[in-house]
Amino acid sequence: MCNAAAKTQIGAFLLxxxxxxxLTFAAAHEAxxxxxNDTALNAMSADAQAMxxxxxxxxAMKELAMAKEMMSRKDxxxxxxxxxxxxxxxxx
Amino acid sequence: MSDPASKASKFWLIALGxxxxxxxxxxxxxxxIGLYNVAADxxxxxxxxxxxxxxxxxxxxxxxxxxxxxxxxDDADRITSGAGQYADMCAGCHLAPGMKRTEMSxxxxxxxxxxxxxxxxxxxxxxxxxxxxxxxTGMPAWGVTHSDEFLWNVVAFLRxxxxxxxxxxxxxxxxxxxxxxxxxxxKAHDGHTGRP
Numbered sequence: 001m002c003n004a005a006a007k008t009q010i011g012a013f014l015l016x017x018x019x020x021x022x023l024t025f026a027a028a029h030e031a032x033x034x035x036x037n038d039t040a041l042n043a044m045s046a047d048a049q050a051m052x053x054x055x056x057x058x059x060a061m062k063e064l065a066m067a068k069e070m071m072s073r074k075d076x077x078x079x080x081x082x083x084x085x086x087x088x089x090x091x092x
Numbered sequence: 093m094s095d096p097a098s099k100a101s102k103f104w105l106i107a108l109g110x111x112x113x114x115x116x117x118x119x120x121x122x123x124x125i126g127l128y129n130v131a132a133d134x135x136x137x138x139x140x141x142x143x144x145x146x147x148x149x150x151x152x153x154x155x156x157x158x159x160x161x162x163x164x165x166d167d168a169d170r171i172t173s174g175a176g177q178y179a180d181m182c183a184g185c186h187l188a189p190g191m192k193r194t195e196m197s198x199x200x201x202x203x204x205x206x207x208x209x210x211x212x213x214x215x216x217x218x219x220x221x222x223x224x225x226x227x228x229t230g231m232p233a234w235g236v237t238h239s240d241e242f243l244w245n246v247v248a249f250l251r252x253x254x255x256x257x258x259x260x261x262x263x264x265x266x267x268x269x270x271x272x273x274x275x276x277x278x279k280a281h282d283g284h285t286g287r288p
Binding site: 039043045046047049050 | 133135136138141196201202203205212236
């Protein structure tokens with residue numbers, strides 16, 4: 001009987017943990033949420049411009065160029081995806 | 093009768109003069125109509141950015157060669173004093189370990205370098221920048237209001253800063269004298285708020 005109760009508790013805990021995991025990841029990514037518009041892209045371009053010349057800067061500039069391309073094609077989700085990648089490089 | 097060579101050189105002189113006048117007129121017109129956007133939320137084009145950065149780096153490097161660096165930049169008291177000054181005077185723009193980007197740091201252009209990531213400047217160059225500032229940026233000339241000794245303490249701390257964790261940074265700042273205390277001490281030594 002004790003075993004069954006313990007198993008139930010563990011099961012309930014695991015269920016709660018699994019259910020909240022997507023929210024946890026979502027919350028973490030919320031901190032990096034970017035909006036695809038000229039102001040945000042210009043701000044990130046300025047950030048990338050100020051990086052020391054290195055692989056990271058090249059990668060950030062490349063992602064931003066892709067973001068601008070996607071914005072011109074009105075593909076906002078793709079634009080934001082590239083901006084998100086650029087931000088991760090800039091802030092690492 | 094003028095020879096062909098003389099005529100040719102006269103032609104080229106006139107052509108060069110005309111090109112120069114046209115270039116000056118074109119530049120004047122471009123400036124007058126506000127062709128170049130000076131908004132801080134729109135970055136320079138890459139060639140303009142490269143030109144300005146190179147001019148800045150070379151200007152600082154050339155002028156910093158005459159600066160004699162004190163031999164005790166690793167002195168603990170200097171570093172601690174510099175930490176307090178950095179927290180009060182610099183961190184708002186240049187940030188600090190564990191610090192999120194501020195409104196100032198996000199809006200400045202050119203961006204204030206995040207000094208927690210280190211710097212390519214030599215101590216002499218760092219001192220020159222802190223003392224004289226940089227034109228057309230947000231970097232003030234702290235030498236107008238602060239003594240050289242005060243500023244060397246900041247440089248001493250800048251050399252240490254990239255090594256610090258957020259906790260270590262907080263600890264050293266908390267142990268530092270306040271900016272007001274240091275300014276009072278500086279006034280007592282110099283007899284005025286700073287040297288021009």
